[in-house]
Amino acid sequence: MSVDPEKGEVPAATGGGGAPPPFEMETNQASPPSYSSLFGELQNVKKENPAPASFMKAFYSVVANTIGMTIMLGILNGIQIAMIVIGSLYLYDCPAQRLIPIYLIVEGSFFIVKSIFDLKARIQRQKLPAEEQQEYKPPLWERIITRTVGTFLFAFFICGNVWTYSIYRPNSLDPSAADYCHRTLYDFAFWNITGTYIIIAVFQCCCLTACFIACCACCGAAAAGKKKEEEAQ
16 A cells, blocks of 8 residues: 655555665675685695796795784794893804804894885785786895895804804803803794704605695595596486
């Protein structure tokens, strides 16, 4: 029954065309898109990069963009800050090897500089569409700086290994002795270097495990697809 609009009442909608869409439909249309999991991304990487070299490069790119990697980089930067602080506090407290505190200061400082450039590249990469992120490359001058700093860090890390391990374990009781080195300084340098090797080993094991699982999953999916095609024929 229609109602006179002059009385302040809205006439009822007639027919299916004028009815407003149900609330559930609007909710479904406004729902955010679903993002693929890390495992799904690795499967896509395997399909798009069948060659081992290109797959490992793409695999590292996917892993480097994960939240876990970001947290790890934050922890590593905290360690580098501690290296600078410890090296500065005990700069003259290791006559057994005076280069150990210098190693901590220099290595920590240059690592933070490299991390800033890496973070800048990560932010710029994440601003791009998903299909363009793997192909993104920072400007040439940034790549030259990061590679130069990375090479220097590697060479200086080897020097730190020699300086630290060569005096294991120094005298930490008599500050007037020629072989004296403050225990806090030396222990921090020793475990910083040893911990680096442990982290590298664990990270490589995790990467190889994830790579192996992704390869097995892709092979299983390919075999299942081939079997379905044979059954369809």
